[in-house]
Amino acid sequence: xxxxxxxxxxxxATAFIGTALTLVMGAVLIWGFHLATNMRANITALxxxxxxxxxxxxxxxxxxxxxxxxxxxxxSGQALSDLQATVTxxxxxxxxxxxxxxxxxPQLDRALLLWHQYRPVLDPVVAFAGQPYxxxxxxxxxLSREGRKHYAEVKQAQLFAADNARPLQAQLASxxxxxxxxxxxxxxxxxxxxxxxxxxxxxxxxAAAWFQRARNRQERVARDATEQTRDILKTVRExxxxxxxxxxxxxxxxxxxTRMFSRNDFAGLSFEELLQNLVPAATLSTATKYIKLxxxxxxxxxxxxxxxxxxxxxxxxxxxxxxxxxxxxxxxFHRVMGPEGVKHVLCSVGDITSSVLLAxxxxxxxxxxxxxxxxxxxxxHVDPLQLVSFLDTAETGLKLVNTIxxxxxxxxxEFRKKLNGLFREMHSIKxxxxxxxxxxxxxxxxxxxDMVSDCKKRPELSGNDFLPLVLKLDDLxxxxxxxxxxxxxxxxxxxxxxxxxxxxxxxxxxxxxMKLSAATPAPPAPVATPERGAPRSVEDLRPALQSxxxxxxxxxxxxxxxxxxxxxxxxxxYSATIKDCLIQMLRNAAVHGIESPxxxxxxxxxxxxxxxxxxxxISDGYELVFEDDGVxxxxxxxxxxxxxxxxxxxxxxxxxxxxxxxxxxxxxGFTTQDGVSMDAGRGVGMDVVARSVYALGGKIGVSTxxxxxxxxxxxxxxxxxxxxxxxx
Amino acid sequence: MLYEQELKTFVEGTTNxxxxxxxxxxxxxxxxxxxxxxxxxxxxxxxxISGKREGVVYFTAPKAMxxxxxxxxxxxxxxxxxxxxxxxxxxxTISGNARRDFGRDxxxxxxxxxxxxxxxxxxxxxxxSFIIPINWRSHSAKLVVALA
Numbered sequence: 001x002x003x004x005x006x007x008x009x010x011x012x013a014t015a016f017i018g019t020a021l022t023l024v025m026g027a028v029l030i031w032g033f034h035l036a037t038n039m040r041a042n043i044t045a046l047x048x049x050x051x052x053x054x055x056x057x058x059x060x061x062x063x064x065x066x067x068x069x070x071x072x073x074x075x076s077g078q079a080l081s082d083l084q085a086t087v088t089x090x091x092x093x094x095x096x097x098x099x100x101x102x103x104x105x106p107q108l109d110r111a112l113l114l115w116h117q118y119r120p121v122l123d124p125v126v127a128f129a130g131q132p133y134x135x136x137x138x139x140x141x142x143l144s145r146e147g148r149k150h151y152a153e154v155k156q157a158q159l160f161a162a163d164n165a166r167p168l169q170a171q172l173a174s175x176x177x178x179x180x181x182x183x184x185x186x187x188x189x190x191x192x193x194x195x196x197x198x199x200x201x202x203x204x205x206x207a208a209a210w211f212q213r214a215r216n217r218q219e220r221v222a223r224d225a226t227e228q229t230r231d232i233l234k235t236v237r238e239x240x241x242x243x244x245x246x247x248x249x250x251x252x253x254x255x256x257x258t259r260m261f262s263r264n265d266f267a268g269l270s271f272e273e274l275l276q277n278l279v280p281a282a283t284l285s286t287a288t289k290y291i292k293l294x295x296x297x298x299x300x301x302x303x304x305x306x307x308x309x310x311x312x313x314x315x316x317x318x319x320x321x322x323x324x325x326x327x328x329x330x331x332x333f334h335r336v337m338g339p340e341g342v343k344h345v346l347c348s349v350g351d352i353t354s355s356v357l358l359a360x361x362x363x364x365x366x367x368x369x370x371x372x373x374x375x376x377x378x379x380x381h382v383d384p385l386q387l388v389s390f391l392d393t394a395e396t397g398l399k400l401v402n403t404i405x406x407x408x409x410x411x412x413x414e415f416r417k418k419l420n421g422l423f424r425e426m427h428s429i430k431x432x433x434x435x436x437x438x439x440x441x442x443x444x445x446x447x448x449x450d451m452v453s454d455c456k457k458r459p460e461l462s463g464n465d466f467l468p469l470v471l472k473l474d475d476l477x478x479x480x481x482x483x484x485x486x487x488x489x490x491x492x493x494x495x496x497x498x499x500x501x502x503x504x505x506x507x508x509x510x511x512x513x514m515k516l517s518a519a520t521p522a523p524p525a526p527v528a529t530p531e532r533g534a535p536r537s538v539e540d541l542r543p544a545l546q547s548x549x550x551x552x553x554x555x556x557x558x559x560x561x562x563x564x565x566x567x568x569x570x571x572x573x574y575s576a577t578i579k580d581c582l583i584q585m586l587r588n589a590a591v592h593g594i595e596s597p598x599x600x601x602x603x604x605x606x607x608x609x610x611x612x613x614x615x616x617x618i619s620d621g622y623e624l625v626f627e628d629d630g631v632x633x634x635x636x637x638x639x640x641x642x643x644x645x646x647x648x649x650x651x652x653x654x655x656x657x658x659x660x661x662x663x664x665x666x667x668x669g670f671t672t673q674d675g676v677s678m679d680a681g682r683g684v685g686m687d688v689v690a691r692s693v694y695a696l697g698g699k700i701g702v703s704t705x706x707x708x709x710x711x712x713x714x715x716x717x718x719x720x721x722x723x724x725x726x727x728x
Numbered sequence: 729m730l731y732e733q734e735l736k737t738f739v740e741g742t743t744n745x746x747x748x749x750x751x752x753x754x755x756x757x758x759x760x761x762x763x764x765x766x767x768x769x770x771x772x773x774x775x776x777i778s779g780k781r782e783g784v785v786y787f788t789a790p791k792a793m794x795x796x797x798x799x800x801x802x803x804x805x806x807x808x809x810x811x812x813x814x815x816x817x818x819x820x821t822i823s824g825n826a827r828r829d830f831g832r833d834x835x836x837x838x839x840x841x842x843x844x845x846x847x848x849x850x851x852x853x854x855x856x857s858f859i860i861p862i863n864w865r866s867h868s869a870k871l872v873v874a875l876a
Contacts, residue, residue, distance in 0.1 A: 477856065
């Protein structure tokens with residue numbers, strides 16, 4: 001049994017007892033009133049009966065007086081008048097007793113009967129109005145004829161009174177006695193009734209006192225409960241409130257809500273109004289729909305919880321100091337069921353900002369650790385000298401990026417001019433990082449490229465737009481420093497005898513044919529120590545290019561083999577440029593050139609494509625040929641892409657010959673791809689290739705056969721000439 | 729690593745000063761990084777920060793810029809002391825902004841002022857600073873944020 005059920009029963013009992021006692025009180029009062037009324041009638045009758053007891057004697061006496069007067073011929077008028085008055089009063093009083101509720105009294109009946117016999121005798125006497133005497137000189141006063149008759153009637157009445165006055169008086173005395181007894185009984189009844197009434201009143205008062213006590217106790221309990229609820233709502237760290245069927249907040253909420261939302265006018269506020277201006281419109285719409293779903297009878301609470309869109313809500317609000325602050329709130333909903341379905345929805349709100357930030361820091365830290373592990377594993381497969389060479393190149397590139405940033409700028413044009421330069425420098429770094437499979441560096445540069453790309457899309461640029469860039473640049477430089485330190489440690493580990501043994505073991509596992517010779521003790525081969533700025537030949541990049549080709553094939557679901565020849569012939573002066581060109585063209589070939597195996601087979605080609613790289617010395621310098629047997633370049637697709645990107649107009653496109661169309665490939669920002677990926681889509685790569693070739697005084701050409709191949713040919717002058725060109 | 733919001737707080741503190749004091753907003757130029765001690769102008773207001781971040785933030789401005797700024801502020805006193813007070817006031821505004829936004833996470837010192845051609849501002853060795861040019865009218869000052 002619940003507490004509420006017990007309380008309800010108690011209230012019903014209280015109401016029943018109160019009503020019963022009140023009814024008893026009412027009945028007692030009504031009965032008492034009735035008794036009092038009867039008593040009053042009895043007392044009046046008693047008074048009348050007591051008074052009437054003397055009347056028969058008095059009437060008899062007055063009759064005697066009247067007779068005496070008549071006999072002595074004295075004046076009889078007064079006596080007659082007294083008799084008349086007495087008879088009339090007696091008659092009236094008797095009638096009053098008869099009509100006063102005592103008609104069933106036998107004594108009264110007998111008295112009335114006697115009076116009815118008495119009255120006809122008296123009536124002629126009291127009705128006499130003549131002259132009873134006549135005067136004569138001879139006889140003096142004598143009775144007149146009327147007087148004689150009157151005398152006779154008086155005598156007759158006197159005789160009747162002599163016989164009946166006493167019985168009438170006795171009957172009236174008996175009636176008075178009966179009435180007295182009756183009054184006495186009624187008084188007893190009334191006393192008893194009053195006693196019952198007093199008892200009932202006392203019981204009612206007792207019940208009222210008991211009920212009042214119970215009520216006071218309930219009120220105290222309710223007051224304590226209210227106070228406790230208020231304390232809970234004041235202290236609890238979560239925001240609590242109830243939503244009604246109109247999705248409005250009730251009149252009670254926890255104080256934490258005030259701190260969370262910096263307001264306190266929640267009563268009657270709709271849920272939508274609560275979140276308005278704090279969350280994006282789409283989130284608000286989803287949240288509102290979700291709240292509506294909660295009111296459905298068929299909604300399963302656990303299921304609803306799993307689709308709660310407000311599990312981690314990011315809100316931005318004024319921190320009270322004029323600036324904005326981001327907080328993370330967690331909304332949880334519980335349906336409060338009533339007899340007729342969902343009564344309320346209890347909403348709890350928790351400020352999980354610190355947890356979210358902690359989780360984010362943990363995630364970042366984990367991510368960082370994973371990246372470092374990946375980086376370390378990746379670095380173990382990279383020639384340390386090649387790695388150091390890359391780090392030097394990357395640092396130099398990033399310093400160049402910083403130099404570009406450092407150029408003073410005030411206008412939109414000056415800021416915008418920086419962006420293209422930034423793109424070119426970063427693209428080269430990203431390309432080489434990808435080639436060496438240094439994912440953490442490549443992804444950082446890629447996100448920096450994304451930021452630059454976002455800046456390009458803004459209508460008006462200012463220094464504020466460059467703040468995130470410079471922060472990212474700082475992060476990248478710090479990361480490069482970390483990678484360099486890690487490389488030094490790895491080199492140190494490799495230099496130790498244990499490291500060399502581990503390497504030897506790895507070799508013996510992977511190359512069983514060499515096991516015998518490896519088992520023979522031999523002096524450790526000299527391990528190169530990374531040196532800053534040591535120039536590396538392109539030939540050294542061969543394994544990195546091969547692994548890059550494998551990764552690209554895997555990432556883009558392609559199959560192709562890469563053949564490279566003559567890379568050892570690349571003069572040191574051209575190493576950096578050839579390296580950049582190869583990386584960029586390899587990415588282009590993998591993304592745009594080579595078709596997927598299905599497409600190739602459908603076009604009667606081998607499922608595996610071929611990318612061929614050949615570097616050779618020619619009569620007037622050097623030549624690099626980069627060729628893939630992929631889809632080739634369709635001039636129409638180039639023109640369409642250029643028009644789509646608003647680099648040329650449709651009229652210009654219509655007037656372009658094949659040569660001019662092919663030249664579009666080298667324009668900054670040109671790409672046939674719509675989206676941006678890690679390997680393509682920014683339209684920077686071939687622009688970088690062309691610029692670096694031109695910077696060396698070289699030329700670049702492209703020939704293609706749609707569906708068959710694409711071939712880039714780069715011709716560079718003799719390296720001495722290149723040096724002089726570069727200096728110039 | 730410094731967060732964008734933290735950098736913005738210092739930048740806004742500086743630009744707001746110009747907007748309020750001179751009724752003419754300042755803009756920021758192209759920010760960049762610098763290793764070692766960046767060159768400073770004649771007057772520099774410095775605040776030292778410790779707690780969640782460690783380092784210094786300073787605003788350094790040439791005399792010509794401060795002179796024009798004082799004129800815009802209806803000041804007639806262009807003495808050395810007034811110039812020092814002015815950069816101190818800028819540093820104070822930056823400090824106030826930082827206190828407001830960062831709360832107890834940052835312990836921010838009372839601003840100090842250094843002046844002269846090559847004042848000594850201690851920076852952490854081998855650490856990069858963020859240099860944010862503050863452009864106002866035709867003049868340019870620098871906000872240097874060197875925090876780790």
